[in-house]
Amino acid sequence: MSNRSEPASRLEAQVAFLREADKLKSVLRASRLIDGARRENSAEHSWHVMLYALVLADQAAPEVRIDRAIRMLLLHDLVEIDAGDAPIHGAVDHAAMAAKEIAAADRLFAMLPNDQAQDFRALWDEFEAAETPDALFAKSIDRIQTPVGNLASGGGTWADYNVTLDQMDTRVGIPVDKGTPGIWAWLRPQIKAFLGDSKTN
């Protein structure tokens, strides 16, 4: 390929990736909209958790770079285009799901020009590893939106999956407490009050 044609083919690769990303709007999560009208999809969920990250930035550790965490959340669910969404309270084969998500990351990010493919993949890998301050904050934020919605809408997925406070402590509390301990301290008593009074506990 000549240098002259490279910019157009770079742009074509980028736009092909952006067209492919449209499919995330058709990946349904277990959770519903707060008004109960329908299940939430992973694209609108991604938008919502980015807004959570921006609004709740003051709950992050001081070393967290909020815009970098927002970038992670922008990309974090793209792999679901191939792998689907694994409900947090569902019976999921985590090894099989991780393998599917890695294959999806291999395929999807490779649609981009090399430099971006590497940058985006590194950001996704860092999010998945959940070790850096940015990733711990982003992972925490990703876990907060559904319980907040469930509390506002009569229990949501908690009733569907017969969720207990122990499960919430393990699957939500641990990651949320690592990234945004102030939010978990505020949220847990509400979850406890709700699940303690519900038939699902």
Add this chain to the structure above:
Amino acid sequence: MSNRSEPASRLEAQVAFLREADKLKSVLRASRLIDGARRENSAEHSWHVMLYALVLADQAAPEVRIDRAIRMLLLHDLVEIDAGDAPIHGAVDHAAMAAKEIAAADRLFAMLPNDQAQDFRALWDEFEAAETPDALFAKSIDRIQTPVGNLASGGGTWADYNVTLDQMDTRVGIPVDKGTPGIWAWLRPQIKAFLGDSKTN
């Protein structure tokens, strides 16, 4: 209010705003998903244009701060919770719509703690004014996603609104050319070829 209770009430205000934002998932745009399955909502559109901004960052003027433009796009459609979406090719009373959007911004951002209410409102005002490099880039990106989808899906909203190339030049070309001229130079010939061969031109 005592200082001691302030952090909890700050968090409560923030979460009330985030719950209210859930309603953006129920605001429907004129455009459809690329697969034609249904109309797109403004929350998933917001996610998609943020991805466009990140992927197409190399099309921005050098002074553009991409993360700041992404923040603008994260917030840009929130006012539609009250004002609804105004289709770009529809017959819209622009003065009335602007008044509705300003009233929506007044109500929604005021749900946040004062510092954030002011920061978010300033960012939204800057986006709407479309004068700074960040806003020109964000506005341009916001105009690109629908034509890219229309080209990939047999015309989409162009057929619905009987859109001509002149209209595209005015309503899409001018803002896109201001923020990302390289994209308009690449996109216009494709739009021209499509509309020139279609019955809608």
